Amino acid sequence: MLKDIINHKKWSASMSALVNQFIEHGGQTIAELSKNLGVSVPYTTKTLNELIEIGLVQTTGKRDNYSKRAPKIYDLIATSGYFLGIDTGKDNLTFSICDFCGNMIADPVKIDFDYKDNLECFETFIKSINSFVEKSGIDKSQIKNACMSIGGRVNPEIGCAYNYFSCLGKPLAEVMSEKLRLPFCIDNDTRCMTYGESLKGVCKGIKNVIFVNVSWGIGIGIIIDGKLYQGKSGFSGEIGHMHIYNNDIICHCGKTGCMETETSGSALLRKMNQKLQEGGTSVLTDKVMKQHQELTLQDILDAIQKEDVLSIESLQRMAVELGTNLAGIINTFNPEMLVIGGDLSVTGDYLTQPICMGIKKFSLNMVSEDSQIVTSALKDHAGLIGACLMARSKILQGHS
Numbered sequence: 001m002l003k004d005i006i007n008h009k010k011w012s013a014s015m016s017a018l019v020n021q022f023i024e025h026g027g028q029t030i031a032e033l034s035k036n037l038g039v040s041v042p043y044t045t046k047t048l049n050e051l052i053e054i055g056l057v058q059t060t061g062k063r064d065n066y067s068k069r070a071p072k073i074y075d076l077i078a079t080s081g082y083f084l085g086i087d088t089g090k091d092n093l094t095f096s097i098c099d100f101c102g103n104m105i106a107d108p109v110k111i112d113f114d115y116k117d118n119l120e121c122f123e124t125f126i127k128s129i130n131s132f133v134e135k136s137g138i139d140k141s142q143i144k145n146a147c148m149s150i151g152g153r154v155n156p157e158i159g160c161a162y163n164y165f166s167c168l169g170k171p172l173a174e175v176m177s178e179k180l181r182l183p184f185c186i187d188n189d190t191r192c193m194t195y196g197e198s199l200k201g202v203c204k205g206i207k208n209v210i211f212v213n214v215s216w217g218i219g220i221g222i223i224i225d226g227k228l229y230q231g232k233s234g235f236s237g238e239i240g241h242m243h244i245y246n247n248d249i250i251c252h253c254g255k256t257g258c259m260e261t262e263t264s265g266s267a268l269l270r271k272m273n274q275k276l277q278e279g280g281t282s283v284l285t286d287k288v289m290k291q292h293q294e295l296t297l298q299d300i301l302d303a304i305q306k307e308d309v310l311s312i313e314s315l316q317r318m319a320v321e322l323g324t325n326l327a328g329i330i331n332t333f334n335p336e337m338l339v340i341g342g343d344l345s346v347t348g349d350y351l352t353q354p355i356c357m358g359i360k361k362f363s364l365n366m367v368s369e370d371s372q373i374v375t376s377a378l379k380d381h382a383g384l385i386g387a388c389l390m391a392r393s394k395i396l397q398g399h400s
Contacts, residue, residue, distance in 0.1 A: 014039075014047045016396055019056065019076070023102065023199070023392075027060050027075035048074060056080050056100070076101050082138050083395075084146035084182070085388030086129065088164065088189070089343075090216050090297075091115070093125075094381075095132040097143070098388035102199065106136060108384055117167050125165075126179045145183045147391035148176070149192035149383040151217065155234045156187045156394075185394045188230075189213065189383050190237055193341050193376075194221025195228060195393070196386025201377040203337050210335045211376075212326065214351065215342035216297065217252070218260040220329065240264060244325060263322035265297045265344055272300055272314050282310040297343070304347050315347060316354040323358020330363045330371055341376030348375055 021028065021036055028036070034044040051057040058077050062070040078099040087094040094110040109132055115121065133140055152163035159173025168175050176184040194211035203209045203223075211221035218240035222229040230236055240260035241253050251258035252266075261267055273295055276288045283303050287293045303311040330338065338359075340352045352375045359368060376382055 012047070012050075014043070015051060018044070018047050018051060019396060022057070022074075022076045024205075027073040029063055029071040029073055031071060033074075078103060081144040081392075082142050083388050083391035084129075084133065084143050085384050085386075085391060086146065086148040087192070087384040087387055088115075088148065088150050089113075090151075093128060094384050095129070096384050096388055097136055097138055098385075098392070100392065102389055102392065104385065104388065105138070108381060109135075115164075117165060119167060122165050122168065126176075129180060140182065143182055145185065145391040145395040146176075146180070147192070147387045147394065148184070148186045149189040149387040149390075150186055151189045151215075151219075153235050153238070154186055154188040156185065156230065157234065159184075159186055161186055183395065185391065187387070187390055188219070188234060188237070189215075190219035190221045190342075191228060191230060191234075192386030192390055193378075193382035194223060194339075194386070195390055196378055196382045196384075196388075197339055197341060197376055198223055198228075199389055200385055201339075201382065202374050203339055206337050208333070208336045209339060210329055210333055210337075211339045211341055212329075213342040214264065214322065214340060214344040216265045218264045218322070222333070239325075239329065242325075259325055263318055263325060265342075268300060268314060268318050268344070269295065269297050271318065272311065275310060275314060280310045283308045284311070301344070301346060304350060312350055315344070315350055319351050319354035320358040323355040323360075324362045325358075326355065327359045327362035327368070330359055330368050334367050335371050337372045337374060339374055339376050341379065341382050343380055345376045345379050351375070 017037055018033065021033055030041060030044055030048065034041045037044065048057060056077060057074055059072050060075045061073045063073055078101040081100040083098050085096050085098065091112060091114065092110055093113040094108050096104055096108045097106060098104050111128060150161045150164045154161045159171040161172045165172055173184050173186045190211065190213040193213055197203050197211055198209065207226045209223040213219045220237040220239050222237060241251065241258045243257045244259045245257040245262055247261060248256050249261040250256050251261050276282060276285055283306060284295060284299055288295050300311050304315060340355055344351050352373065356373050359373065378385055
């Protein structure tokens, strides 16, 4: 198995470095690999041959436009391993599988999931995962690692999620491994999104990035000098729980006045409900006022796609407010790029442009001019793609 090979004493740091070169940059020649790694051609050749021998790397072609003998291009063998990703939403689960090259081999599968912190719900959860794997066409023995993206406080090193299935009494990743009979790891949802975006999205190859997850809550992912920053125990990026407002609104963390009580998906839902109750005109008016049905965040996102004015105005007012808060993040980190992602990023410029207005108004001009502000390319699939790629990354790091 891939895990056995990587954990074997013959697996070296140079082999990990070479594999990571392929992960980050794709197929390369020996000369390109040597230059990027800063090592000699003979040393690169030796390590490359070791990876070829154990079945992880192969020749994929030759470099074009050479007048003399064209050098060979090497890359990872896609079928040498598969990785399962699970993204946990507020009321849903999404699954996918990627190959060793990081290609998604099937369309994401999203199911409704009513999470409850009890053993009965956990058993349903396990059955849902097994059902997806069985239908995927990939034998479970070919899945070398799995990773689940979870909101809130997650310690990836010990596999503990403090807001998800705490009823188990043991580290979640440990129980998942036992139940699924698969190597299993977990990580924070925003960090998974950030990692996915850095390898497959809009900030690929950029060294200093802040990723803003605008979903039910608010969080940031941080890339410093090309590496994900997780903090001492994996709890970094919880800006949604910074005390910003004296509004006496209780956050789901139990405190009041948190940033996400005014600038998040949950805040947007509360504010839209209030506007409709006050007589605001919207395509959602009938549902709430006449049919007396519960309004959901997805209803608002769908209404924005239909150009519902009240929904757009509510989103944009919230986005300007969020931008004023993010101005401090720009001033603190001076990132090359700030990526607006998460569930609300499907609204595109409706969200990103007013955020830019708030940032420009309250950040230092010289600092904010360094930062490009863009919308996530992966949008609501960033967490899922990131979880698949994180599963691969963690087995290469020997952390699974």
